[in-house]
Each structure stands twice: as C-alpha cells, then as structure tokens.
Amino acid sequence: MSKIVFILGAGASKESGAPVMNNFLDIAKDLYSTNAIINESRSHFEQVFRAIGLLQSVHSKSNLDLENIESIFNAFEMGKLINRIPGYDGDIVECPHTAGQ
16 A cells, blocks of 8 residues: 555646636636626626625725635625625525525
C-alpha cells in the first residue's frame, strides 16, 4: 500500500478551467453576455445579477465582497432569513439544493 496522501484544495480543478470563488461571477457574466446560457436558466442568471446589483446599496455599510460568489450566497442566505433584500420587491427565490433546510 502506498504511503502517499494527496490533499487537494478548492482550486485544484482551476487548471482544467473550472471557476473558483474569486472568478466565478466573472465567468458567469461572460457566459450570460455571450448567450451561452439559454432557456429558463437565463432568467435565473438575470435574477442573481439583479439581486447583486441591489446589494450595492448595503455595500458601503458592510464588509461585503460583491465579486466573491461565497459572499454573495451568504448575503442571499441572510436575505432569506430576514425575508428581505434591499430594493428587491419580489419573493426571495428558494435555491433547489437548499429547499426544506
């Protein structure tokens, strides 16, 4: 049996072109703007980008990195908890992978 252990971090797949936290939104915007996203997925992208834009109003009063997908998800989760995202007048969308949690 080998005594070698490989420990891989979150960026291990970056070399193959997979996005990581700090460039995830840039890649998503590129996919959206080049029309690589179609059908109902396009409306999901639009909702997320709209909500990120609305978070600009709280950006100056908080330590919120609007370029980092993890920070955005945390802000959305907080919005879900308090049932409010500043400036967003629609229902807060339930993510399919977190529904019922």
